[in-house]
Every structure is written in C-alpha cells, then in structure tokens.
Amino acid sequence: MSAADTLAAQQVHLLYTDHHGWLYGWLRRKLGNTCDAADLAHDTFLRVMVSRCLPAQLGDEPRALLTHIAKGLVIDHWRRQDLERAYLEALAHLPEPEVPSPETRLLVLEALYRVEAMLRSLPARTREIFLLAQLDGLTYQQIADELGTSLITVKRHIRSAFGACLALG
Known part of the structure; x- marks a missing residue:
C-alpha cells in the first residue's frame, strides 16, 4: 500500500468515526428501521470510498455530502420496496400451483x-x-x-x- 493509499484510508476511517453515528441516527429516523439504517449508512460510506473522494477534499461540511448520498440511497430503497410490494400483491392473486x-x-x-x-x-x-x-x-x-x-x-x-x-x- 502506497503512502497516498494509507493516508486516504486514515482519512476515511476518521470520517467514519466522526460521522457514522450521526448518519445512522439520521437514517434510522428517516426509515424507522434500524437494520435498513445500518445497511444504508454502510452503503453511504462505501460510495465515498469507491468515489475516491478524500474526506479532506470534502471541505468543512462532510455531512452535506453524506446526507446527499444517503438521500439518494433512501429514495432507491423506497423504490425497491414499492416494486417488491407490487410484485408480491400480484403474486397473491395467483393460484397456489402457479406461485413461484x-x-x-x-x-x-x-x-x-x-x-x-x-x-x-x-x-x-x-x-x-x-x-x-x-x-x-x-x-x-x-x-x-x-x-x-x-x-x-x-x-x-x-x-x-x-x-x-x-x-x-
């Protein structure tokens, strides 16, 4: 691992330790579900890591970026829930032998x-x-x-x- 990679990892770790609890709480209130909040908090930080955007580059408001990413993930989560609900409702009308x-x-x-x-x-x-x-x-x-x-x-x-x-x- 290069020195730059080590620095980036340390910065992400610091971002995570400073803001994970806050983000998790925000998501928990938004979703009303601790499991989904934990998953989406994890996915938010994963997106930051994959983007290779160093926390030092986020400026004074890293929570603004975390909130922006998390909002997109929440919307995707709700879309998936709506789609799954519609599919399960359609399955409920099938005769038992035809249920997948x-x-x-x-x-x-x-x-x-x-x-x-x-x-x-x-x-x-x-x-x-x-x-x-x-x-x-x-x-x-x-x-x-x-x-x-x-x-x-x-x-x-x-x-x-x-x-x-x-x-x-």
Missing part, C-alpha cells in the same frame, strides 16, 4: 429492479413512448398521432429504449 419458488421470486425481483432502473434512466419522452407501445399496446402510428409527433421520431425513441433493454444483458 422463493428463489424464482428473488430472481424476478432482481430483474424488475434492473428494468425499473433502466426505465428511470431513459429520457421522459422515450420512456413514455416505450411504455405506450409495450404496456398499452399502441402501434407506433397511434403513438405518433396521440403525442402529435412524427412516426420516425417514435421509431427513434423506441430504438433507443430497446437499446437500453439490450444493455441490461
């Missing part, structure tokens, strides 16, 4: 999380056009007519959305 195994449910949830994140990353217009085609079953011409745009524009947005789908792997 716990392993399959976990795989489906992970795929849903990836798809939801991909859809969220699309520009709003592309997402709208893609969902009109995929969920509402509208033809490209119907979408163009409904949105008052050209057919070629609809096709361009659909192609972009399908490219994002393919990138999911």
Whole structure:
C-alpha cells in the first residue's frame, strides 16, 4: 500500500468515526428501521470510498455530502420496496400451483429492479413512448398521432429504449 493509499484510508476511517453515528441516527429516523439504517449508512460510506473522494477534499461540511448520498440511497430503497410490494400483491392473486419458488421470486425481483432502473434512466419522452407501445399496446402510428409527433421520431425513441433493454444483458 502506497503512502497516498494509507493516508486516504486514515482519512476515511476518521470520517467514519466522526460521522457514522450521526448518519445512522439520521437514517434510522428517516426509515424507522434500524437494520435498513445500518445497511444504508454502510452503503453511504462505501460510495465515498469507491468515489475516491478524500474526506479532506470534502471541505468543512462532510455531512452535506453524506446526507446527499444517503438521500439518494433512501429514495432507491423506497423504490425497491414499492416494486417488491407490487410484485408480491400480484403474486397473491395467483393460484397456489402457479406461485413461484422463493428463489424464482428473488430472481424476478432482481430483474424488475434492473428494468425499473433502466426505465428511470431513459429520457421522459422515450420512456413514455416505450411504455405506450409495450404496456398499452399502441402501434407506433397511434403513438405518433396521440403525442402529435412524427412516426420516425417514435421509431427513434423506441430504438433507443430497446437499446437500453439490450444493455441490461
């Protein structure tokens, strides 16, 4: 380990010892759950370490950056909970023989999380056009007519959305 790496590790350790308790308390109040608060506090500091942003570079307000990162993680956490709740509600309506195994449910949830994140990353217009085609079953011409745009524009947005789908792997 180089001297720079050692210094960075010491700075992260100091940041952690100075602010972890505060961040954990803030997250606990926000989430109302100690386990999720502990996980997200850990993930927040992990993001700081991965970003290679040295605590010394954070200036006088390291809590502002920690709060910013943690807020994003909380929003992602709530999105995942909403998605999981909707999936479990849909499963509740299935006949017993058709209910997937716990392993399959976990795989489906992970795929849903990836798809939801991909859809969220699309520009709003592309997402709208893609969902009109995929969920509402509208033809490209119907979408163009409904949105008052050209057919070629609809096709361009659909192609972009399908490219994002393919990138999911």
